[in-house]
Amino acid sequence: MVARFSPSMTLQCRLAAQPPFGEVVANDNAPVRRTGWRIVGALVGISAIAACGLLTISFLPLHQAQPHTISVPEGQTRSIKLPDGTILALNGGSELRIDAVRRATLERGEIFVSVHHDQDRPFELIAGDRLFRDVGTAFNVSVSNTAVRLDVAEGAVRYEPDGAPLEVKAGQGLVLSGESIERYPVPTTSIGSWRQGRLSYRNARVSRVAEDLTRVTGVPIEVPPSIRDRSFTGVIILPRNDDATRRMVGSLLDVSVHADVAGWHLESRHSTY
Structure with missing residues (x-):
């Protein structure tokens, strides 16, 4: 064309x-x-x-x-x-x-x-x-x-x-x-591993991880102040469906991930840190 x-x-x-x-x-x-x-x-x-x-x-x-x-x-x-x-x-x-x-x-x-x-x-x-x-x-x-x-x-x-x-x-x-x-x-x-569906981090804030996930998935992600500055090191390899993605993100970031029509909402799994 x-x-x-x-x-x-x-x-x-x-x-x-x-x-x-x-x-x-x-x-x-x-x-x-x-x-x-x-x-x-x-x-x-x-x-x-x-x-x-x-x-x-x-x-x-x-x-x-x-x-x-x-x-x-x-x-x-x-x-x-x-x-x-x-x-x-x-x-x-x-x-x-x-x-x-x-x-x-x-x-x-x-x-x-x-x-x-x-x-x-x-x-x-x-x-x-x-x-x-x-x-x-x-x-x-x-x-x-x-x-x-x-x-x-x-x-x-x-x-x-x-x-x-x-x-x-x-x-x-x-x-x-x-x-x-x-x-x-x-x-x-x-570097640039998002092109292959991998998000790699070293001492990255959870707020940055959520921002990257929104770019790749198109899903708005809300991060409360209590976990926004928490540090994460690791690699997120994105699965094929929404449920698997939420489970993986929750497990790796040690958070609960709730979904509704507005997007995903991250919550701490623990009362205090």
């Missing part, structure tokens, strides 16, 4: 979406509908991104190109191949603005970037007003209400604040919150 569209449109992650400009070659499958929850297959196989469609976007000449936005609903994923060969994998609940052929802005959500390196034109990603520049790279970035998180799987990424640039190499991560910068080690095999 090949079509041409006007430059002012916004690309939405659904079958009937219309690209903003240029030429788009799409192999889109209709989103999976599940009874009760707006969840797309809780077990995301190795081909999950391909199942959601691979878009190849051919841009207009750079001086004519206008920024356009790609939005992905929670519970879905999207993979986009840029003309230079760079691949952008977007998790559910994400919004990405492509500003130019080698520059994009992650407004919200999570993205895994496999950059086709060009020393003369490094790929730039802005997330939460933070600028990241590739140095021959595969990396993952997520944006939440409180922080921007960068994990580098291959090569290096240069974080460029107002002060001296900070280079983050493969196997390293950064959490940026306000003026705070925290660097930490991270196994490269766990």
